[in-house]
Amino acid sequence: MSKFQVAYIPVGVPTFHLESAQVEFEKSIKTISSITEDGVYPDKMLLSIDDLCSFLDMIDPGLVILQNITFANSAYASEVLKRFSCPVLLWTLREPVIDGGRLRLNSLTGAYSAANALMSFRDGNFEYIFGGPDEEKVKAKLQAAIKAAKLKQDLTQLKMASVGHTPQGFGFGRALDIDMLNTFGVTLDSIEARELIDQAKAYTDEDCEEYLKEMKGCTVGLEKTPDQNLKDFARLCKAYKDYVVNNNIGALSSRCWPDFFTAFGTPVCAVLAMLNDLGVAASCEADAYGALSMYMGMNLTGNAVFFGDPVSLDEEENTITYWHCGTAACSLAHPAEGAQIGVHPNRKIGPAMDFGCKPCEKVTIFRVGRKADGSFRFFLSSGEALDKPKQFIGTSVVVKTKNASIDVVNQSVLDGWEPHFAVIYGDVKAELEILGHMLGIEICEY
The missing domain is CATH 3.40.50.10940 (Rossmann fold)
Structure with missing residues (x-):
């Protein structure tokens, strides 16, 4: 290096x-x-x-x-x-x-x-x-x-991993190794989700005790999760962490539904949250470009990055709510509530993160996106993460955008952006603009 x-x-x-x-x-x-x-x-x-x-x-x-x-x-x-x-x-x-x-x-x-x-x-x-x-x-x-x-x-010098394939209709997050290498210089590995599931099943309870202790130390309400789901979470956490460490992985995108509910019985949400706190950018729904966006934000700030969908708009408050099922890092939780543990909002199985994120005076909303012709572009917008409680089951952050939120939403929908974004805790807009210029990538500001 x-x-x-x-x-x-x-x-x-x-x-x-x-x-x-x-x-x-x-x-x-x-x-x-x-x-x-x-x-x-x-x-x-x-x-x-x-x-x-x-x-x-x-x-x-x-x-x-x-x-x-x-x-x-x-x-x-x-x-x-x-x-x-x-x-x-x-x-x-x-x-x-x-x-x-x-x-x-x-x-x-x-x-x-x-x-x-x-x-x-x-x-x-x-x-x-x-x-x-x-x-x-x-x-x-x-x-x-x-x-x-x-x-x-x-x-x-980054080695990324794609764990499993994107679900049907989520192909926007699927990356080719040659595209990653050619545009960003990133090496992309691939592994099937079942390989990590099979590895997790092979561990004993004793193999995984440390992961439960770690989770109990940084979360609230873990005891509400059924014992078997807790044990399965710890197994899955060890499988992912071992894979990341043994293969020098700095960022990964992981398939989540339906496999981890149907083939394993426990969601991967909380595992990805823990990886994010360990400094490994981890996105769900196998969104490789989402994980890459998160990695860039984490690299520039040294902090965990929120990953989620824009799900709600309030014109009067000038806000956009970003939400996802429960993969946010514990360090992003509002300090008054802590990193609460809940269940996946659709499957009603835990553990999954379930909290509102902490406020921040300056955040950057970012996405490495692709246009219909295959060329890359950067989404950039600025705002403030407000002091708001959890908006829906799962993890959420409410961002008051610098520009009119209705305009941000209207134009980005019309421009065909992917539905996953990184909310970076810090003002790194200038750095990302310069990076895009250095890489020859179009900058789209909202």
Whole structure:
């Protein structure tokens, strides 16, 4: 696994005001260092092609921050681009002084030269920011670009699993391994649900005691579940966790109904909830792109992500309710109620999660979707998770959307989006927009 590097590449020529450039050089390193521990920096400004090449020989970046510390012609950018295929953030500095005297940096003209080369090499696929290293908008863009580039690299090291097939009529979540690899760099494995069911049946009660203890420690009301269902849950939990650990799985989508009710007698809902709390993005109804959406949100925030259907709309409150049968992570439960245990709303068998989710001032609604022609697109919307009780049997979160909720619903239905979404606890809209641009994927904001 290659280490992620953020390479700061300040290029220029020695005929401009180097005292001013040196100040910006030092401030830029300080700013980048305050954002990431993964930065690599030259010892000095790169004021010749030879200096540039010497530094490029030493690095293997996941993101290049190409800064015109002064003017530099396109040969500098071209040298970077012919060596590396990673994302590029082009950074232009402000002129430090405008007093009718000497042009000190001329960074902006250099940016045009670099951008012209980037257009030729990358067809415009690069990020851009204008401003000084002390400006908050610059810091925010640097941070978002770094996190997006890190996620892009992490995707190439992600191994996902599809456990079973999507139910009839749920084909929108079915993924091909070659599509995952080609677009996202993700490796996708597949296993039949019956294989994990058979493995679960083979365990003894003693094999699985730790999983029941863990579940009792983070939930409320588990004792209401019949003893056999509790034992079967623990068996299933061990089967899934062993598979995830033994195969280095970072995200999975799992078939749920009807197999786990008819062939096993106990739902998989609570098992997926526990995986989500363990940092393994786990979606139900075998929605691979839903699991991928969850993984991206978890990677960017370090927190569990809610997965569910938009089921209710309130125009006056300007809210959309997202709900699912009971797979939400325990850590998402409202602290006043805790992670309540109930039964599956349709089959009336437990254990399944049954609670309203905790509030959050800023959430991001996200989906990796596919259009009818097979091309990918990102759904993005922002809002606030309100302090609301459970809305229906199962797990739910009520989101007050930044834009009119009726417009979000109307337009996304007309645009043919899939019915599963990730509600990410945190504002990561900028990062996902940049990631989409880096991957060449259409961004659809609502």
